[in-house]
Amino acid sequence: xxxxxxxxxxxxxxxxxxxxxxxxxxxxxxxxxxxxxxxxxxxxxxxxxxxxxxxxxxxxxxxxxxxxxxxxxxxxxxxxxxxxxxxxxxxxxxxxxxxxxxxxxxxxxxxxxxxxxxxxxxxxxxxxxxxxxxxxxxxxxxxxxxxxxxxxxxxxxxxxxxxxxxxxxxxxxxxxxxxxxxxxxxxxxxxxxxxxxxxxxxxxxxxxxxxxxxxxxxxxxxxxxxxxxxxxxxxxxxxxxxxxxxxxxxxxxxxxxxxxxxxxxxxxxxx
Numbered sequence: 001x002x003x004x005x006x007x008x009x010x011x012x013x014x015x016x017x018x019x020x021x022x023x024x025x026x027x028x029x030x031x032x033x034x035x036x037x038x039x040x041x042x043x044x045x046x047x048x049x050x051x052x053x054x055x056x057x058x059x060x061x062x063x064x065x066x067x068x069x070x071x072x073x074x075x076x077x078x079x080x081x082x083x084x085x086x087x088x089x090x091x092x093x094x095x096x097x098x099x100x101x102x103x104x105x106x107x108x109x110x111x112x113x114x115x116x117x118x119x120x121x122x123x124x125x126x127x128x129x130x131x132x133x134x135x136x137x138x139x140x141x142x143x144x145x146x147x148x149x150x151x152x153x154x155x156x157x158x159x160x161x162x163x164x165x166x167x168x169x170x171x172x173x174x175x176x177x178x179x180x181x182x183x184x185x186x187x188x189x190x191x192x193x194x195x196x197x198x199x200x201x202x203x204x205x206x207x208x209x210x211x212x213x214x215x216x217x218x219x220x221x222x223x224x225x226x227x228x229x230x231x232x233x234x235x236x237x238x239x240x241x242x243x244x245x246x247x248x249x250x251x252x253x254x255x256x257x258x259x260x261x262x263x264x265x266x267x268x269x270x271x
Contacts, residue, residue: 005035005044015053028066030056030073064088098163105165115250116261125216125233130208130265134197135170135189137206151188157199158192166193170247171262172206178227178244183220185246208245214266218246222258230266241266 012019025031026043031053034046052073059069068088075081136158138150159167168191174184189206197205214233218225234240246262 003044005046006050008033008043008045011045011050011053014050015057017053017057025053025056028070030066030070062088063092101163108166109251112250113252116252123216123229125214125229127237127268128213128215130210130213130215132210133191133208135191135206135208136195136197136200136204137172137187137189139204147185147188151190154200154204155190155192158195158197161199162192162195164193165251167191167251168247169251170245173244173246175241175244175266179231181224181226183218183223183225183246191247208265209243209267211270212268214239214241214264214268216264217249218262218264220260220262227264230264234266239271240269242269243267 006014008019008022011017011022022031026033031049033043034049035044036042037044055073056069059072062085064072064085068084072081072084075084136151136155138147138152138154170189170191171185172187172189174182174186177184187206214230216229218227244267245265247265249261249263
């Protein structure tokens with residue numbers, strides 16, 4: 001210490017902050033040394049500066065943005081500091097809820113990936129009653145190869161407004177082509193978990209009807225698939241289908257590889 005001041009190296013030793021950090025705080029306008037020698041530009045810090053460093057360190061531990069730290073340093077009224085911190089607390093709570101959602105969604109996505117990895121070709125067809133569902137569907141106004149662009153356009157507002165990434169893609173299949181082992185997608189749809197769909201035009205909402213379904217897991221390779229388990233089951237049970245839905249076994253954030261699985265939900269005609 002010299003004449004009641006501390007040089008930057010001494011301040012670094014006292015506070016545990018590096019010289020680079022102290023220089024950064026100076027450039028950010030948070031910490032100005034009380035005295036700068038005009039001849040050699042040495043910085044000298046006072047006890048007041050040490051108190052300022054305490055305030056800055058406390059604020060940074062609370063992840064308070066530099067702009068608000070600058071405000072706090074300008075106050076001389078502790079109540080004003082408390083009021084500002086209480087405002088920041090509300091923002092911290094909002095961010096906490098946001099990151100909890102992010103962490104939860106990452107775990108959910110990991111489970112979706114496990115669903116993809118663990119799927120095996122399961123040919124057993126089961127009859128199930130499924131309740132009605134409303135989903136977002138593309139308009140089909142583009143050519144057949146652009147069905148995903150149709151869906152993206154239809155769902156963009158809902159995707160933007162929904163905080164979670166939890167969703168499931170599905171397709172309406174061309175039922176007339178399944179005997180040829182063709183997995184032909186006529187329309188793509190999207191389910192968004194806890195989505196309100198209030199932002200979706202009525203023409204882009206598709207109803208998956210309640211009713212009896214023949215359900216099984218289907219292995220798709222290069223957009224072909226063996227539908228014989230379903231065809232055999234329909235023949236044995238003297239049943240017919242009027243629409244077939246296929247829902248991806250899990251979510252992945254890139255275009256599907258040529259080898260994947262879908263859960264087939266074939267809606268049975270009323271006897």
